[in-house]
Amino acid sequence: MGDVIPLIIDCIKSAASTIKNSSDRAKKGIFALVAVVAILASLSFTGTRIAYKVDYSGSNIATVSSKKQFNDAIELVAQMVEGDDVASTVEEPRFSATVVLGDDINNTQEVANAIIDNTDEIVAATVIKVDDSVVARGEKEMVDTLISTRLNSFNCNEGVCTSRFVRDVKYEDGYFIKSELDTKASIEGVVNSLGVVTEMRKTTDIIVPYKSTIEKTNEQIVGYSKVTVTGVSGVNRVTQDVVMVNGEVQSCVEISNEVVVAPVNEVVVKGTARTLASAKQKQQAHSAGFAFPLPSGSWQVSAYYGDGRGHKAVDLRAKSGTSIFAVADGTVIQSGWNGNYGYCVTIEHDDGTRTLYAHARQLCCNVGERVSQGEVIALVGTTGQSTGNHLHFEVIINGRNVDPAPYINLD
Numbered sequence: 001m002g003d004v005i006p007l008i009i010d011c012i013k014s015a016a017s018t019i020k021n022s023s024d025r026a027k028k029g030i031f032a033l034v035a036v037v038a039i040l041a042s043l044s045f046t047g048t049r050i051a052y053k054v055d056y057s058g059s060n061i062a063t064v065s066s067k068k069q070f071n072d073a074i075e076l077v078a079q080m081v082e083g084d085d086v087a088s089t090v091e092e093p094r095f096s097a098t099v100v101l102g103d104d105i106n107n108t109q110e111v112a113n114a115i116i117d118n119t120d121e122i123v124a125a126t127v128i129k130v131d132d133s134v135v136a137r138g139e140k141e142m143v144d145t146l147i148s149t150r151l152n153s154f155n156c157n158e159g160v161c162t163s164r165f166v167r168d169v170k171y172e173d174g175y176f177i178k179s180e181l182d183t184k185a186s187i188e189g190v191v192n193s194l195g196v197v198t199e200m201r202k203t204t205d206i207i208v209p210y211k212s213t214i215e216k217t218n219e220q221i222v223g224y225s226k227v228t229v230t231g232v233s234g235v236n237r238v239t240q241d242v243v244m245v246n247g248e249v250q251s252c253v254e255i256s257n258e259v260v261v262a263p264v265n266e267v268v269v270k271g272t273a274r275t276l277a278s279a280k281q282k283q284q285a286h287s288a289g290f291a292f293p294l295p296s297g298s299w300q301v302s303a304y305y306g307d308g309r310g311h312k313a314v315d316l317r318a319k320s321g322t323s324i325f326a327v328a329d330g331t332v333i334q335s336g337w338n339g340n341y342g343y344c345v346t347i348e349h350d351d352g353t354r355t356l357y358a359h360a361r362q363l364c365c366n367v368g369e370r371v372s373q374g375e376v377i378a379l380v381g382t383t384g385q386s387t388g389n390h391l392h393f394e395v396i397i398n399g400r401n402v403d404p405a406p407y408i409n410l411d
C-alpha cells in the first residue's frame, strides 16, 4: 500500500487547490476528491491495488508495485551478472499505471530475471577454469559444443570411450555482458590446446592361425606330401582397457582373452624313403651291376621314383654339359629328339633291360651303335619338358618302368 498514500495526498492537494482557486469549480473538485477516495476505498475493499506495468525493450516484462522496486531489481541484476557497469546495459523502461490484484505483482527476483532475459547485452555464459584459473568465457551453448567436440575428438569406433581432460577443468555458468565474452576462435584455441585422456574398453576378435605338424613316413618316397588333417584357424576374443592421451596409446591392459573357436592344427605327411623297392627287388637291382650315369660329385637327386607325381624316373640335377655315361654295355636303340624328353638316348642292355637318359643338351651316340659301360653317350641339358639342367634316368624291364634308385645304389 506504499504507493496509495502519496496518490491520496496528490488527490487531496488537487482538490484543495481546486476549491481555493475557483469557487465555481469547488463542487466539481470536492466531487473528484470524493470519487478518488471512493475508488481507493473500493480498491482496498476488493483486494486490488494500483501498480505499474513495465514496458521493457518492446515488451511487457513484469508488473511492479513501484519504480523503486524496478531500481531494486536492477541492483539485483548487477549482483547476478558479472561484468563492469552492468546497470548501464539495462535499458530505460516505460511504466504505465494499472490496477491489479495484489498477487499479480512480480517479486523483485522475478523482475530481475525478466530484465536479464530481455536485455540483449546480458547473456548466459560459461567460464572455463583450468586448475582454478579462468582461461576463457563464452556463450554457454558454444562452450558446451567446443568442449564436447574436443573431448570426443579422439574417440574411435572400436569400443566404448570415456573422455576427460588431463588437467583439472571446471565450468561455471553465469550471466555476463556479451561484449566482455571471448570470441569463438579464441575459446576454440584454448579448448583445443587441452590434453584429452580417452579411456576405452575394446573387444577385438583375433584370428589365431593354425599350426602345421609334419609327420614323416618311410612308407612314402621323398617328395611325397599329403595333408591328412586340414588346418582351421581359431578365433580369440580379446578385451582390453586402452588409455590414450590425444589419441596416442599410453597403456593397454588385457582384461580377458577368450577362445571363441579353437584352431585345428594341420597335419602333413611327408615321405622319407628313397625307394619303395623290396629287399628282393633291391638285390636283383644290385646284381645288374650298373655304373652311375654321372661323374662322382657332380649331381644331386632332385626327384625320386613315384614321389606322388607319378614320376617314373630318378632326376639327377647337374650342370649343363656334364657327361652322361652308359650304365652298362648295350646297344643304342634311340638317340634323338623325343617329345617331352627332349634330346634322349635309350640303350638296350644284353638281358633286355633298357635304360633311358632324357633332357640332354647334346647327344654323343647314334642308333645301332654298341656302347660300353662308362662311355659318354650325351651331355646334361634341359631340353624338352624340363625346368632346369638335369638327367632324367629311367630303367625299363619288359616294357615297364621300375624304380631306378637301387640300380644306381641310391637306396
Ligand SMILES: [Zn+2]
Binding pocket: 303, 311, 313, 314, 315, 391, 392, 393
Ligand atoms: Zn624326371
